[in-house]
Amino acid sequence: xxxxxxxxxxxxIPRRGARCVMTPQGRIAVFRTMEDQVFAIDDHCPHKGGPLxxxxxxxxxxxxxxxxxxxxxxxxxxxxxxxxxxxxxxxxLDGDSILAHLETTSVAAE
Amino acid sequence: xxxxxxxxxxxxxxxxxxxxxxxxxxxAPDAYEIVIFNAEPRVNYDRIMLSxxxxxxxxxxxxxxxxxxxxxxHGITLxxxxxxxxxxxxxxxxxxxxxxxxxxxxxxxxTGSVPFILPLPGKDLPGVLTYRxxxxxNAMLLAAQSRxxxxxxxxxxxxxxxxxxxxSRGMEVTVLHVMPTLxxxxxxxxxxxxxxxxxxxxxxxxxxxANTKEIIGDGKVEGVLLADGTTxxxxxxxxxxxxxxxxxxxxxxxxxxxxxxVTNAGMRTSDPDIYSIGECAExxxxxxxxxxxxxxxxxxxxxxxxxDLSAAFVHSETPTKLKVTGINLFSVGDLGEGDDRQEIVxxxxxxxxxxxxxxxxxxxxxxxLYGETSDGAWFHDLTKKRTDISEMRETLIFGQSYxxxxxxxxxxxxxxxxxxxxxxxxxxxxxxKITGAITSKGLTSLDDVRAHTKASASCGSCTGLVEQxxxxxxxxxxxxxxxxxxxxxxxxxxxxxxxxxxxxxxKSIPAVMQxxxxxxxxxxxxxxxxxxxxxxxxxxxxxxxxxxxxFINERVHANIQKDGTYSVVPRMWGGMTTSxxxxxxxxxxxxxxxxxxxxxxxxxxxxxxxxxxxxxxxxADLGKAGFVSGQAYAKGLRTVKxxxxxxxxxxxxxxxxxLGIRIEKFMWGSWTPAKLKxxxxxxxxxxxxxxxxxxxxxxxDSGYEIHFAGAAGLDxxxxxxxxxxxxEDEALEHVVALTQxxxxxxxxxxxxxxxxKRVGLDEIRRxxxxxxxxxxxFFDRFVFSQKFAQVDPWSERVSGVDKHEFxxxxxxxxxxxxx
Numbered sequence: 001x002x003x004x005x006x007x008x009x010x011x012x013i014p015r016r017g018a019r020c021v022m023t024p025q026g027r028i029a030v031f032r033t034m035e036d037q038v039f040a041i042d043d044h045c046p047h048k049g050g051p052l053x054x055x056x057x058x059x060x061x062x063x064x065x066x067x068x069x070x071x072x073x074x075x076x077x078x079x080x081x082x083x084x085x086x087x088x089x090x091x092x093l094d095g096d097s098i099l100a101h102l103e104t105t106s107v108a109a110e
Numbered sequence: 111x112x113x114x115x116x117x118x119x120x121x122x123x124x125x126x127x128x129x130x131x132x133x134x135x136x137x138a139p140d141a142y143e144i145v146i147f148n149a150e151p152r153v154n155y156d157r158i159m160l161s162x163x164x165x166x167x168x169x170x171x172x173x174x175x176x177x178x179x180x181x182x183x184h185g186i187t188l189x190x191x192x193x194x195x196x197x198x199x200x201x202x203x204x205x206x207x208x209x210x211x212x213x214x215x216x217x218x219x220x221t222g223s224v225p226f227i228l229p230l231p232g233k234d235l236p237g238v239l240t241y242r243x244x245x246x247x248n249a250m251l252l253a254a255q256s257r258x259x260x261x262x263x264x265x266x267x268x269x270x271x272x273x274x275x276x277x278s279r280g281m282e283v284t285v286l287h288v289m290p291t292l293x294x295x296x297x298x299x300x301x302x303x304x305x306x307x308x309x310x311x312x313x314x315x316x317x318x319x320a321n322t323k324e325i326i327g328d329g330k331v332e333g334v335l336l337a338d339g340t341t342x343x344x345x346x347x348x349x350x351x352x353x354x355x356x357x358x359x360x361x362x363x364x365x366x367x368x369x370x371x372v373t374n375a376g377m378r379t380s381d382p383d384i385y386s387i388g389e390c391a392e393x394x395x396x397x398x399x400x401x402x403x404x405x406x407x408x409x410x411x412x413x414x415x416x417x418d419l420s421a422a423f424v425h426s427e428t429p430t431k432l433k434v435t436g437i438n439l440f441s442v443g444d445l446g447e448g449d450d451r452q453e454i455v456x457x458x459x460x461x462x463x464x465x466x467x468x469x470x471x472x473x474x475x476x477x478x479l480y481g482e483t484s485d486g487a488w489f490h491d492l493t494k495k496r497t498d499i500s501e502m503r504e505t506l507i508f509g510q511s512y513x514x515x516x517x518x519x520x521x522x523x524x525x526x527x528x529x530x531x532x533x534x535x536x537x538x539x540x541x542x543k544i545t546g547a548i549t550s551k552g553l554t555s556l557d558d559v560r561a562h563t564k565a566s567a568s569c570g571s572c573t574g575l576v577e578q579x580x581x582x583x584x585x586x587x588x589x590x591x592x593x594x595x596x597x598x599x600x601x602x603x604x605x606x607x608x609x610x611x612x613x614x615x616x617k618s619i620p621a622v623m624q625x626x627x628x629x630x631x632x633x634x635x636x637x638x639x640x641x642x643x644x645x646x647x648x649x650x651x652x653x654x655x656x657x658x659x660x661f662i663n664e665r666v667h668a669n670i671q672k673d674g675t676y677s678v679v680p681r682m683w684g685g686m687t688t689s690x691x692x693x694x695x696x697x698x699x700x701x702x703x704x705x706x707x708x709x710x711x712x713x714x715x716x717x718x719x720x721x722x723x724x725x726x727x728x729x730a731d732l733g734k735a736g737f738v739s740g741q742a743y744a745k746g747l748r749t750v751k752x753x754x755x756x757x758x759x760x761x762x763x764x765x766x767x768x769l770g771i772r773i774e775k776f777m778w779g780s781w782t783p784a785k786l787k788x789x790x791x792x793x794x795x796x797x798x799x800x801x802x803x804x805x806x807x808x809x810x811d812s813g814y815e816i817h818f819a820g821a822a823g824l825d826x827x828x829x830x831x832x833x834x835x836x837x838e839d840e841a842l843e844h845v846v847a848l849t850q851x852x853x854x855x856x857x858x859x860x861x862x863x864x865x866x867k868r869v870g871l872d873e874i875r876r877x878x879x880x881x882x883x884x885x886x887x888f889f890d891r892f893v894f895s896q897k898f899a900q901v902d903p904w905s906e907r908v909s910g911v912d913k914h915e916f917x918x919x920x921x922x923x924x925x926x927x928x929x
Contacts, residue, residue: 013914017658019919027918049674050377050808055662
């Protein structure tokens with residue numbers, strides 16, 4: 001099972017920046033681009049687990065603060081010569097409010 | 111015994127005679143004893159590049175063609191600032207205004223041209239300038255400092271370059287042009303209109319059909335009166351309405367002078383021992399003003415002087431290009447309309463592109479390209495070869511890459527060019543000559559190609575093509591190190607970007623990206639931190655630091671660790687601490703269960719493994735004990751390491767601890783291109799290890815020896831000595847000035863030792879040790895910028911700045927998720 005869950009307002013995130021959201025499946029990073037697009041991915045670089053939410057955001061990608069891997073926010077895939085990917089989490093905007101599509105099955109089982 | 115050398119005297123030292131002498135020294139190095147008279151008090155420079163000097167994109171030193179060393183090396187006598195006033199053809203001598211007389215066997219007159227001055231009332235008022243040489247540029251730069259109003263009379267090539275230069279220096283500029291459209295001699299009205307829009311988009315006002323009646327002013331320029339009665343205020347008027355060949359000297363000597371000094375195809379005047387080349391010469395009934403035909407004259411006269419009497423000048427059409435950054439324009443040939451002519455036109459208003467080819471008998475006779483000019487050389491080549499284009503007529507206007515082969519690959523286009531296709535229009539260098547030189551001489555860089563072939567060494571607009579030829583010929587071996595771009599978002603190198611930020615007064619990252627034509631919408635993780643630093647360094651009072659363009663450590667003022675936690679290092683001034691400070695650190699470590707504590711190499715204490723959410727609370731507690739951020743994460747001043755000095759040490763010569771603390775308190779908070787670590791040792795035993803620091807001081811009995819450019823990281827390098835000063839005050843002033851020089855000049859992430867290697871130790875010593883005025887300037891600018899930099903970032907965040915950085919936006923609990 002999964003649901004759309006409100007995780008905050010777009011105004012809580014600086015443009016070209018990110019915020020973290022703690023979820024039962026781990027910490028996710030929610031990004032806002034220069035053009036006010038929002039994306040969410042696992043806050044965990046496929047390379048060495050660096051916190052992607054702390055990276056520099058440019059276009060629709062982020063550069064990991066640990067070793068400069070560049071990750072596409074749209075696909076979660078590493079760009080350039082590096083290979084790897086992280087989970088993307090679907091988001092939608094309801095006015096200023098950001099809704100994330102989060103898995104709830106594992107929760108229900110507990 | 112060797113034959114007695116003949117003596118060649120050259121009047122004028124511009125680009126044409128400079129080039130002629132190069133050829134002559136190559137063809138017949140020992141044939142002549144050479145003497146040059148130059149009315150300008152300087153060496154030979156690239157006059158075409160005065161516009162980039164005016165706009166601030168280049169320095170004068172960068173456009174020198176022959177430095178003093180060149181004349182010495184070739185045994186040439188150069189009289190600088192000597193204007194020749196008389197030629198005695200009977201005695202075969204010339205005499206300068208300074209009274210120097212030299213005899214000649216052969217004389218070369220290259221007196222160039224003089225700007226045409228409109229015979230208007232007020233033309234002699236102070237503040238009315240022409241645009242011809244470096245003195246004019248300097249006068250304009252001086253006027254531009256007042257940021258006042260300028261009027262440029264003349265909307266041709268020179269006038270527009272002058273206007274763009276003055277505008278980029280901050281002046282309010284109006285261009286007056288007597289014709290209905292700009293550059294009407296080279297452009298058709300449609301391209302002229304696009305150019306006018308582009309010029310106006312730069313904040314330059316253009317008035318066409320403007321007939322200037324009078325320059326008004328009392329004692330100095332105050333404005334311009336037009337024939338229609340309009341008065342325009344101005345503090346500077348630049349006349350750029352054309353040039354006139356300067357044949358006065360030749361005329362006085364009785365040589366045949368028409369519009370210019372009349373020569374035959376061998377560049378010989380009516381006196382068989384006197385030649386003339388350059389803008390002053392008239393050959394085949396024509397005078398020339400663009401560099402390519404002038405260089406052709408230089409080639410011919412050199413061959414003649416070397417004994418090849420068959421060398422002859424041949425007329426050819428030369429393309430016109432405008433050297434205003436961001437405006438691409440190419441024009442060549444006959445653009446007139448007529449019944450026997452057809453044209454092909456391409457317009458793309460949104461992209462600002464206009465292309466027009468004029469055809470006659472299925473051949474291109476004229477080309478105008480605006481906005482997109484890369485096919486100019488190809489079209490010009492088709493004209494010169496008189497190629498029948500009927501086969502490719504359908505796609506001709508789209509350029510070379512659409513003819514057969516794969517489309518839109520610039521390398522393929524260059525590869526497809528025939529060997530005799532002209533690459534460098536200024537110097538008439540074809541593709542085969544460049545690729546031949548690369549292969550036979552083992553050339554590997556753009557500078558090599560410039561040195562060996564002259565291609566791209568004049569106006570530089572073919573640089574891209576030459577680089578493509580290097581890539582094509584050398585493959586991966588070509589490393590375009592001449593200018594390594596900052597990153598994939600731009601073709602500009604760090605130095606160009608820094609210079610343009612200053613010259614154009616760019617004060618935000620979006621402004622830089624817009625004006626310097628960034629290829630990406632918002633940069634990348636390489637260029638954004640660099641631009642942010644350059645803007646902070648250049649405009650400390652006006653620029654708003656962009657935290658989203660800073661690396662995480664500088665954004666949250668702590669050092670990220672491999673597990674995503676942070677380390678915290680408070681400042682311990684000069685490495686000194688107290689029991690109460692240590693107690694406060696111990697309490698913080700306990701309270702926040704910080705897993706590791708370490709003494710650093712910079713004489714302070716590092717708390718490792720702090721959770722991001724805890725950072726503000728950790729700082730709050732440290733702040734209560736008097737600690738501020740140690741900036742151990744910053745591209746900025748880190749530590750000043752000291753020894754105990756004369757306070758305690760039996761060998762100490764000065765108070766090294768006190769000086770270290772003083773420097774650290776003076777300089778903390780300052781941003782630098784890369785991290786900056788210092789050390790102060792109280793005697794040459796050097797316990798503070800000052801001789802491997804970025805900047806170090808060794809105290810001695812007679813004062814303070816200042817060191818710099820050491821390294822003890824990836825590279826290991828002992829410092830260089832900057833110099834010795836007597837007092838502590840002087841030591842501080844010199845260290846601060848050196849730091850500021852480094853801040854203003856280095857590339858982002860370039861440590862001081864790498865910068866020093868690039869700039870030269872002697873130059874740094876000269877500016878800091880010898881030139882007191884320069885040093886004072888650096889010092890004052892540093893002090894000014896500290897007004898905005900010395901704010902403790904930790905206490906700011908304790909009081910609520912950037913709260914969002916330190917806590918999650920939301921925590922989705924199990925209950926909530928299950929709902």
